Structure formats: C-alpha cells, structure tokens
Amino acid sequence: QVQLVESGGTVVQPGSSLRVSCAASGFTFSSFALHWVRQAPGKGLEWVAVISFDGSSQFYSDSVKGRFTVARDNSKNTLSLELNSLRGEDTAIYYCARAGPHIALDSWGQGTPVIVSS
Amino acid sequence: DIVVTQSPDSLAVSLGERATIHCKSSQSVFYSSNNKDYLGWYQQKPGQPPKLLIYWASTRESGVPDRFSGSGYGTDFTLTINSLQAEDVAIYYCQQYHSPPFTFGGGTRVEI
Numbered sequence: 565q566v567q568l569v570e571s572g573g574t575v576v577q578p579g580s581s582l583r584v585s586c587a588a589s590g591f592t593f594s595s596f597a598l599h600w601v602r603q604a605p606g607k608g609l610e611w612v613a614v615i616s617f618d619g620s621s622q623f624y625s626d627s628v629k630g631r632f633t634v635a636r637d638n639s640k641n642t643l644s645l646e647l648n649s650l651r652g653e654d655t656a657i658y659y660c661a662r663a664g665p666h667i668a669l670d671s672w673g674q675g676t677p678v679i680v681s682s
Numbered sequence: 683d684i685v686v687t688q689s690p691d692s693l694a695v696s697l698g699e700r701a702t703i704h705c706k707s708s709q710s711v712f713y714s715s716n717n718k719d720y721l722g723w724y725q726q727k728p729g730q731p732p733k734l735l736i737y738w739a740s741t742r743e744s745g746v747p748d749r750f751s752g753s754g755y756g757t758d759f760t761l762t763i764n765s766l767q768a769e770d771v772a773i774y775y776c777q778q779y780h781s782p783p784f785t786f787g788g789g790t791r792v793e794i
Binding site for chain 2 (some may be wrong): 599601608609610611614623624625626659661663664666667668669670672673674675
C-alpha cells in the first residue's frame with residue numbers, strides 16, 4: 565500500500581535552515597506529482613509547494629516563495645523540502661502528500677514537526 | 683490566486699441528522715477540456731493527517747461511505763454528510779487544485 569514517511573523536523577532558531585524529507589513506497593514514485601502541506605498549531609491546512617512527477621516544474625505558496633525549495637530524487641523515491649530563512653510563522657507540522665490520478669491529494673504522511681523558536 | 687472560503691466555521695449536528703458544508707472559490711475551478719471541477723474535500727480527525735473524501739467535486743474516493751456526497755460546479759460547492767455518525771466528528775476542508783497555489787478553505791468543524 566502507499567506509504568509516505570516524513571522526517572527531519574526539529575526545533576530551530578529564527579533565520580536558520582532545515583531540510584525535511586519524505587520517503588515513499590508502495591507505488592511508482594516517478595509517476596506522481598507530490599505536494600507539501602503544513603498545519604500550524606491549532607490552525608487549518610496551508611498548501612506549501614508541489615513538484616511535478618519528473619521534477620521539471622515546481623510551484624510555491626507566496627508565503628514561502630524564495631525561501632523554500634522542493635526537490636525529488638526518483639532513483640531513491642524521496643521528496644525533500646529545503647526551508648531557509650525560517651520564521652516563527654513557519655512553525656507547523658509538515659505533511660507530504662501524493663497527487664493521485666485525479667490530481668487531488670489521495671495519500672498523506674503522518675507529518676514532521678518544525679518548530680522555529682529562539 | 684484563487685481564494686477558497688468555507689462556511690460555516692463550525693456546526694453541531696445530532697446523530698443521524700444531516701450536515702451541510704459550503705465551499706466557495708473566488709474563480710471558477712472548472713476545466714472545460716475534461717468537464718471537471720478541480721475541487722476536493724478532506725476530513726481530518728485530531729492527531730491524524732487529512733483524508734481525501736471527494737475529488738472532482740462529486741466523486742467519492744474508494745472506501746468512503748456513501749453518506750458522504752459532494753455537489754456543485756464552477757465556484758460553489760457543498761459537502762453533505764447524511765445520517766451523521768459519531769465517527770464523523772472531524773474538521774472538513776475543501777481544496778481547489780485548478781491552479782497553483784492550490785489553496786484550502788479555512789475548515790469546518792463538525793460536532794455532535
């Protein structure tokens with residue numbers, strides 16, 4: 565079955581950088597677009613970024629554009645999100661999710677927490 | 683950017699009754715090329731990741747009970763939960779995936 569497992573979340577200081585990852589299994593990784601979605605404590609879902617199946621195109625929310633970079637390694641079935649110039653408002657659980665054949669997000673990981681605090 | 687607005691923010695429904703959640707997009711999410719509305723509905727229970735319920739505005743994901751139904755087109759959509767069960771207590775989100783950024787609505791909390 566489809567499995568997405570995020571890792572790399574931790575406590576970091578404002579202005580620092582961090583990379584979170586998502587290991588995928590149970591499906592043909594290179595055939596699907598992948599998304600990052602985050603959720604601040606007690607808040608709703610915020611879409612962050614998407615990368616196409618082959619990595620050739622990426623899109624970002626305005627709140628992270630220029631600071632975050634999404635990438636994938638289809639040889640290792642791994643998705644990553646590089647977070648730079650972190651701010652307090654970036655504190656959230658970061659989920660990776662697969663865009664299914666119908667393009668909606670049909671499989672989600674359990675999330676990894678990122679806490680930005682001095 | 684397409685803004686997605688949900689209403690109400692929360693609602694309380696008796697067991698066995700119907701819950702109705704509305705979602706409105708600031709622009710049409712319809713693609714005439716395939717006659718689809720690019721709108722999905724998700725359920726999130728406490729401590730869990732979201733779960734896809736409905737895609738293309740009205741198609742139930744595999745395994746989703748048929749008491750969940752989606753309707754609407756263009757800019758106005760509805761999620762209906764018929765005969766509410768205790769396990770349906772959750773927050774429900776709509777999302778447009780017509781064009782990036784693929785925005786979510788603010789969520790609707792459903793309680794008994």
